[in-house]
Amino acid sequence: MIEIEHLTYTYPGSPAPALVDLSLRVNTGEFVLIAGPSGAGKSTLLRCLNGLVPHFTGGTLSGKISVEGHDPVREGPHVLSRIVGFVFQEPHSQFVMDRVEDEIAFALENAAMPPGEMRVRVEEVMHLLDLTPLRSRKLETLSGGEQQRVAIAAALAFRPRILVLDEPTSQLDPQSAEDVLQALVRLNQEWGLTILLAEHRLERVLPYVDRLVYLPGPNGRAPMFSGPPREVLPHIDLTPPLITVGKALRWEPLPLTLKEGRAFAARMPALPPVQRALSVPPRENAPLLRIQDLHFSYDHHPALCGVHLTISPGETIVLMGRNGAGKTTLLKCIVGLLRPQRGQIWLNGEPITGQPPEKICQRVGYLPQEPDMMLFADTVMEELWTTLRNHGLQHAPPVPPCDLLVTLGLEGYADAYPRDLSAGQRQRVALGAIAVTRPRLLLLDEPTRGLDYWLKQQLVRLLRTWKQDGTAVLLATHDVEFAAQIADRVVILSNGQVVVDDQPTVLAASPLFAPQVARLFPDTGWLTAEDVMNAYPIGV
Amino acid sequence: MIDPRIWLFWAFTMLVAASEVRNPLYILWLLLVAWIVEIRWALHRGQKIPWSFRWGVLLIPLAGLFNGMSVRIGETVLLRLPSWLPLMGGPITLEALVYGVLNGMALTIILSAFLTFNRATPARDMVRIVPKAFYEAGVILSIALTFFPLMLRTVQDIREAQMVRGHRIRGLRDWLAIWLPLLMNGLERAVRLAEAMVARGYGAPFPSGSPMGVQFSLAGGLTALLGGWLVRLFVPQHRDAGLGVLLLGVGLILGTVWWVGHAHPRTGYRNRSWTLWDGLIGLGCGVAAWILIDPFSWVDPQALYYSPYPRLLLPDFHPWVGLGLLGLLIPAFAKRSSEID
Structure with a gap:
């Protein structure tokens, strides 16, 4: 059990406290989601649980923290490392060794655990997180999701009773994030592990959690809320589309999963499918950017295989695909950071392939x-x-x-x-x-990484402003909800090839990239909560 | 999998061989051995030619050229450069060129041996062969080894990020746009890693002797070592006593290291068992090392340390020496672990 009473903490040199008079109680075996805007103190709160704050950071702390009967402030992170496993945002920045097994065993070797017991522990966590087939793999060869599972396994090597994770899925594509979350659900349900997880993308996590703790922003826009998600969500402004729709249409009890949401959606009066109007009819304008038969390989590993793409002025194209699909490579080829082995790129009708990046990036x-x-x-x-x-x-x-x-x-x-x-x-x-x-063309690579809903809305507004001026945007993202809000066209890459180049409604049929609203109201052509609220008058 | 200590022994023997041997036939022999082992152990997936071969193609002629242009010894004059040419003017001799080529070959052997050692021995194994007393230093070394490629990647990322802002490197001041983000990024990454390690219990204090005691013991050991050596050097009538003091110093230092290591218990996840290949490679390296340090009585030691000056002569090649040096080739036949890939 975790008990926090009147916790106030200020970082050294900071004029304002990061946490103010926070009180919280988490029962053993609970799965808790810590949410809140950037700078709300989510990471600070999690670091207080294993003593990294204040032992590692310094600063002033008042109040009382008890973690399974231990005081992290008095006993420090070395003692708490046996009780609290900690997983950070970027898996690769926390690795010490180079292989899966050795990374998991690192902490146990440090603690001088007898080799026999150490092997049992390593096997145990590898089995639990499905890492056995990867045991001898080099960490750098693993996907983001696999790396994050290794980081979780390494944190569990001491058999801690509490697992704390700070935005563990923020760097991952939807499928890898789902794999990590499924692993956490298994740990919580089968092992009874207490889990505290900080996350911005609530839509990924809400279906699994027992409790939602919402920390208000640094300027105290709202008080802190803690309780079952259904009780807390009505008090939060920016929520996942499912919750936003549920609140707007006054669905009671508020659905947390798409399955629950569909039951409500089925009772809504049927409306004919809508065609989302494109603000820019791309085919009619002369293309701003034209890419033809683009090929690029890294050391004989093909990354782009015959990519064709056109972008018109004022058009916003969202580039999607799993990690390693070739999204970043395509963007880098356009600006000349990578030189394609074959194919041609034209900007405003002028060939730019082979031009130095400094020259291309003026435009x-x-x-x-x-x-x-x-x-x-x-x-x-x-x-x-x-x-x-x-x-x-x-x-x-x-x-x-x-x-x-x-x-x-x-x-x-x-x-x-x-x-x-x-x-x-x-x-x-x-x-x-x-x-x-x-520039008349903006290329953005994962622009929503680490941004909360509030900041994402700001970015949407900014890009829409520039779009009015005729600026075209090509952005690569894993964030399907953001893509649904901003895209005029969606391009999906797979193994370096364009497999989809269509209107955003195509996302609705994609099992991997469909936004929540499309899953909630299939065959309607709606992608965002805005679409639903435009279709139904409030309170239907 | 070959024991990392055996790999260390192999790399050390290759280093000694490359430093000692200048007989063109033996050095060619050693170069072939180094390349064969490198091809077997150090090629990356998809790579066909060893790295040291590529470097060697550049390094060997360059070393020959450099020596030929800068050394004036030797009787076989190939050409004479005008004396008004600074540093280079004068006779260019075949002997100087050959000696330069031999030095280039020796450097290539060293490069090849260390590439093989580095590729065949993962960082974690290097850490595990470090004495317990230096465990912390070993971990730092291991982190540094993984940090360096990351840093190179970061430099590339920063360069790209600055290039898309139109940045060009024209002078020293332009490097600021690279170094500042690199420094900040490196510091942030170091803090994140340190935090992650502390959260996993790294650096937890173990009950041990007082640091003051360790410092006194080490200082005493070093003083005895130095004192004993000076006595042997400057007071010939007490050479034996000097040796005693020197050995006492060595004992004190080793004892302190053992004691510190003992007070910091660590265990190893991978318990390596000694294999037949470890024994065979160790034996092969031992034979090669023996030949290099104390050649067979019937072999002229000068045959190993051949010099082309003043006139180039055909070097000797003793088959037994050649056979002995082939001991260094044994790793090429050992089973390669899948972990290397």
């Missing part, structure tokens, strides 16, 4: 997966000027940097140090750094 903005790799200047404003100077545009900026900061919602942060900002703000700074040349 094409590319936001890589890790926006932090871009940021190095002292201020947000300086980041924008750096790009302008790089392109020789400092004397005649295509868009005034001050105006761009307003569009990005960063006008109050012009003099801030970029790396001090939140994840969402940093991402917008990076977006500004590539958009300051006013």
Whole structure:
């Protein structure tokens, strides 16, 4: 059992506390989801449970924490490591060894466990997480989902009674995320393990949890809520589409799973299927970007095999596919970071294949997966000027940097140090750094990674604003709900080939990429909660 | 799977051989041995030519050229460069070129041996052969080994991220856009890893002797070692006493290391059992090492340490020595573990 009473914690040098007077009780064997906007203190709360906060971070802590009768503040993370297994967001950043078995055994070797017992423990957790066939594999050769399962196995090697996970599925595609969650459900149900999980994408986790703890934002938009999901969800503003629809249509009790939701949906008055109007009829415009028969291989491993694609001005295309399908490779080929072995790319009718990235990127903005790799200047404003100077545009900026900061919602942060900002703000700074040349085409690689619902809505609004100006967007994402909101067209890649290039309604039929609303109301052509609410008057 | 200590012994013997041997026939013999073992153990999937071969093709002629241009010894003058050419002016001799080529071959052997050792011995095995007292240092080494390729990948990611902003590296100042994100990223990653390791119980204190005692013991050992050596060097009438003090120092240091290791118990997940191949390779390396350090009485030691100066002569080749050095080829016949792939 975990008991927290009046916990307040402030990071060193921080003017405001990360957690304020938090009280919580978690019973043994519960599966608890910790939700809340970025900066709400989810990770801090989880780190308090094994003593990483304050032992590793410093800072001031008041209040009382008891984890299975132990005090993490007094006893520290070394003692608590036997009771609380901890899994971090990025699996590869927590690995010490290079092979599956050795990674799992690392903590046990450190604790000088007798070899016989150690082997039993390693076999046990590998069996539990379906890792036995991967036991000798190098960690770098595993998929994201497999790596995360290894990280969970390593955390379970000490047979802890509590497993704590900090956004373990944020880097994973839907199928890998589902595999990890299924493993957690098994651990919870069959082993009786207490699980605390912080996660932004509630739609993935809600069906499995016993309790939802909602931490309000740093500016205290709402009080903290804790209880069964059905009791807490009505108090939260931004929720998964199923819950949003359920709340809007006043479904009682609020459905948590699609199965429950379908029972309500079936009782709704039938409406004829709608055709989502495309804001840009792509085929009628001259293409902004044309890709023909593009091939690219990494050391004889084909990543792109004959890709054909066209993008029109003002069009938003969402590129989907499992990890390793070739999404990032395609984006990098377009901006010249990778040179295709075959095929041709035209931008505004001009062939750009083989041109240096610096030249292409005057007209094409590319936001890589890790926006932090871009940021190095002292201020947000300086980041924008750096790009302008790089392109020789400092004397005649295509868009005034001050105006761009307003569009990005960063006008109050012009003099801030970029790396001090939140994840969402940093991402917008990076977006500004590539958009300051006013490119007509934006390429975004996983732009919603690590963003909460609030920040995702901000990004949707921003991209829609730019779309009005005729900016085309090609974005790669695993986030099906985001894709459903933003896409004019969906392109699905598989093994380097375009297997789908169609209107977003095609997602409705995809077992892997269908958004919740499409699963809830099949054959209607609806993809987002907005579609449902437009179709039914509130309170039907 | 070959025991990492045996691999270490093999790599060390190759290093000694490459450093000692300059007989062109033996050194060619050793180079072939190194390449065959590398082909067997160190080729990546899809790779057909060993890395050291590619380097060797570049390194050997370059070393020959460099030596030929910079060394003026030797009787077989191939050509004379004008004396006004700085550093290079003067006679270019065949002997100097050959000696440079031999040095290039020796460097290629060392490179090949270490590539093989590195590829055939996973980082975790290297950590496990480190004495317990240096376990922490071993773990740091292991992390560094996995950190380095990650860092190279990060440099590439940062370069790409900056290139798409139109960044070009034209001067020293332009590197700031690479180094600053790299530094920040490296620090953040190090903190994340440290946090993950602490959360898994790494660094938990074990009951052990006082650090002060360890420091005194080590300092005493080093003092005795140095003192004994100085006595042997400068006071010939007390050489035996000096040896005694020196051995006492060595004993004290080893004892301290053992004691510290004993106070930090660790266990190993993989218990390796000694295999026939370990024995055979160890024996092969032992024979080769014996030949290199103390050649057979009927072999002229100068045959190994051949010099082409002042005039190039055909070197000797003793079949028994060649056969003995073939002991280093035994790993090429051992079963390769699937773990290497």
